[in-house]
Amino acid sequence: MTVRFEIETTPIEGLLVLKRRRITDERGHISRLFCSDELAEIGWRGPVAQVNESASRFAGTVRGMHFQSPPFSEIKLVTCVAGCILDVAIDLRRNSPTFLNHVAVELSADNACSFLIPEGFAHGFQALTDDVRMIYAHSAPYHAEAEGGLSPTDPRLGVAWPLPVRHLSPRDAGHPLLDADYQGLAA
């Protein structure tokens, strides 16, 4: 039973939305971004290997769709601490009944929600406001050689970005479209 988070399931097994319970007083509030005890109950095995933060200056910016291949597959806990984004996770697990399906959730500083994304998923987001700030907890360290990416505008993925896609990095703009026999990631 989690105390610090309300857990919301999604149509994809293992992919969860965590709403942080805030402790408020006249000064403002405090909430827990990560809790190993509580997250162990819902799939986060092992330590936090790395925490990243990123800033996206302009609404419309899309970053993604990124993943690390085995043996560096990672669980991600994605949190928006300023502004608002549409966050998207795509199931790349080779034998999953929801293979290549995705879930999109709005994360914002105001709604206090984070996205818990298991191993075997690609992740990306679109900034819906200017001046978005993100915090990521990763269960595995960054390994550039294991990094992979899918095109965020691949029609086969069918992600409905709310705003015109802007400010893609050259790398993200260059991800190839999926070919018909794409097999996804092994467990």
Ligand SMILES: Cc1cn([C@H]2C[C@H](O)[C@@H](COP(=O)(O)OP(=O)(O)O[C@H]3O[C@H](C)C(=O)[C@H](O)[C@H]3O)O2)c(=O)[nH]c1=O
């Ligand atoms: C993630 C990472 C990146 N880098 C280097 C690699 C590039 O030279 C540079 C920018 O990386 P990238 O363009 O992948 O950054 P984002 O597009 O913000 O990617 C991030 O946002 C998407 C949505 C994600 O899901 C990724 O997990 C996360 O990496 O930082 C590092 O040195 N260490 C790291 O841990």
